[in-house]
Amino acid sequence: MKRIATMQDISCVGKCSLTVALPIISAMGIETAIMPTAVLSTHTMFKGFTFLDLTSQIEPIMDHWEKEGFKFDALYTGYLGSFEQLSLAASFFERFGKGVLKLVDPCMADNGKLYPGFTPQFARAMRDLCAKADVICPNMTEASFLLDIPYRENYDEEYCRSVLRQLTDIGAKRAVITGVSFENGKLGAYAYDSEKDEYLCYFNDEEPQHFHGTGDIWASVFLGASALGKPFLEAMEIACDFVKESIRLTLLEENHNEYGVNFEQALFGLAARLQ
Ligand code: PXL
DSSP, X not given: OOEEEEEEEEEEESSOTHHXXXXXXXXXXXXXXXXXXXXXXXXXXXXXXXXXXXXHHHHHHHHHHHHHTOOOSEEEEXXXXXXXXXXXXXXXXXXXXXXXXXXXXXXXXXXXXXXXXXXXXXXXHXXXXXXXXXXXXXXXXXXXXXXXXXXXXXXXXXHHHHHHHHHHHTTOSEEEEEEEOSSTTEEEEEEEETTTTEEEEEEEEOOSOOOTTHHHHHHHHHHHHHHTTOOHHHHHHHHHHHHHHHHHHXXXXXXXXXXXXXXXXGHHHHHHHHO
8 A cells, every 4th residue: 555644734624734635645545644733723714723833743753753664655745834844844855755756735825925924935945845846736826936936817838837947947856836727717737847858737627616725635636646656647637637526516515615625525536536
């Protein structure tokens, strides 16, 4: 059985970070080891969330894992809340990442803006972590902050390719920009593999509403599929289709959550697709 270790927070309600990564990767038939960085009552887009920092636990957990000789097929970092956690994530890669697929999802921004609590200096430090990854999967806002370039609402394929090349210049071999759209009604992911000098993209018909947490879902499915040996483009397709299906199922429900998507009931289809 494959085994993935993921470092990110637990937002108890909100359907993001570990509350999506753990069920999704497990449902893909992969053992999921978790390194929780903090416990929040909800993610930070809710008002009044509680926050318990678990930074002090990260090093002791890594020490114990190393002593036990645990090995992983892939490592995955998501939302990280401080400079110290970024440097611990780098140490996580050094200690457990030799010859192992390493994904950094630089969760810190969307819709042209950094999430609450983040600064451009943090984005620069996230860039250093991205340099140590094999694959990074920012959205266009995160890509802009990583590269310290202005965020553009409208862009064309050439611009997207240039951003992707700049992203791989940071050091990661492959970069995927999620949530890319060149024409109304189409949404997908655009990627660059710097080793093969190859661009890959996949688009679906866009669902009529956007939801929080879909980037975390995309990254979890993409990494799970990659760890199972799916080629880069197929892993992107599986992830894009899964996010689209989760949104479709959400919108079927009259009183659906506004804060997250119905990925739970999309998991049956994902498991069937992987069999
Ligand atoms: O990646 C989304 C996410 C994860 N964790 C926390 C967040 C967010 C987005 O706002 O606040 C705590």
